[in-house]
Amino acid sequence: MGRRYSIGGPWVLRGIDLELPEAALVRVGGPNGAGKSTLLRLITGTDAPTEGRVTGRPRTAYVPERFPAALPFTAAGYLTHLGRVHGLSRRAAEERAGHWLERFGAAAHADTGLAELSKGTSQKVAVAQALLAAPELLVLDEAWTGLDTAARAELDRAVRERVTAGATVVFVDHDPARLAGHEDARYTVAGAGLHPAPLSGDPKPSGALVLLDITGTGPLPPQLPGSPQELSWSDGSRTLSVAAEHSDDLLRALLAARPPWHIRGVRPA
Numbered sequence: 001m002g003r004r005y006s007i008g009g010p011w012v013l014r015g016i017d018l019e020l021p022e023a024a025l026v027r028v029g030g031p032n033g034a035g036k037s038t039l040l041r042l043i044t045g046t047d048a049p050t051e052g053r054v055t056g057r058p059r060t061a062y063v064p065e066r067f068p069a070a071l072p073f074t075a076a077g078y079l080t081h082l083g084r085v086h087g088l089s090r091r092a093a094e095e096r097a098g099h100w101l102e103r104f105g106a107a108a109h110a111d112t113g114l115a116e117l118s119k120g121t122s123q124k125v126a127v128a129q130a131l132l133a134a135p136e137l138l139v140l141d142e143a144w145t146g147l148d149t150a151a152r153a154e155l156d157r158a159v160r161e162r163v164t165a166g167a168t169v170v171f172v173d174h175d176p177a178r179l180a181g182h183e184d185a186r187y188t189v190a191g192a193g194l195h196p197a198p199l200s201g202d203p204k205p206s207g208a209l210v211l212l213d214i215t216g217t218g219p220l221p222p223q224l225p226g227s228p229q230e231l232s233w234s235d236g237s238r239t240l241s242v243a244a245e246h247s248d249d250l251l252r253a254l255l256a257a258r259p260p261w262h263i264r265g266v267r268p269a
């Protein structure tokens, strides 16, 4: 699928082909403005792709980057209301609301209006609303930001519980250590494409290097797969060196970049 925000405008994402397995924790990384939030909105169905489509309809919950806090509810009232929307009885919805506020250390604010909550407590409510309905697909866009240490650890635990229960959790977080060692897949958004990235526990590259001779204009896209080294640079021509196992992903990223890079040659180092 692909997404651009205006006709004739730049493609924020293009050629995205992603399958999300069950019972999996999936991290999406990439620099500011690369299109991570756009991708998460497409995955949740809160935004539609400009081309291509998203298939499958798991029960989905989403913590967006910006939570709309100014709704006329108390924290507990809001969570109970959402529980009812998800089909729970009033009593079950109240119980779940209380349970999640308690777990995130926000029980004292159950009767506070959403508009009066501090930023951090409001974020706790945002996270609680997503966990409340035991979603099959949980999508977290920097959901840890603003939470205190205890709540961040609690969210880590809640995420692992969801995955153990068979759910798919897709998350973006700027802390590279977040849930490290628990991820099943990692992707980087760069140059409008989505690129598989090595997991923290993956074996180190075997040592074989590949050289790529490329030409193009402007700087190289950030966070290229395999973190290639630039060996030479003149008049827009460059030679990159990368571990052999990353060369296919690197070629794809260079070709998908906007503007694309031209590949003049690929050779063993």
Ligand SMILES: Nc1ncnc2c1ncn2[C@@H]1O[C@H](COP(=O)(O)OP(=O)(O)OP(=O)(O)O)[C@@H](O)[C@H]1O
Pocket: 005, 012, 030, 031, 032, 033, 034, 035, 036, 037, 038, 039, 065
């Ligand atoms: N609703 C929108 N209308 C127009 N352009 C948008 C819209 N949402 C995002 N964009 C543009 O799409 C690009 C990707 O934005 P997005 O928020 O998806 O990036 P991101 O990787 O999540 O960034 P960050 O790490 O800063 O949150 C940016 O250039 C942004 O300006």
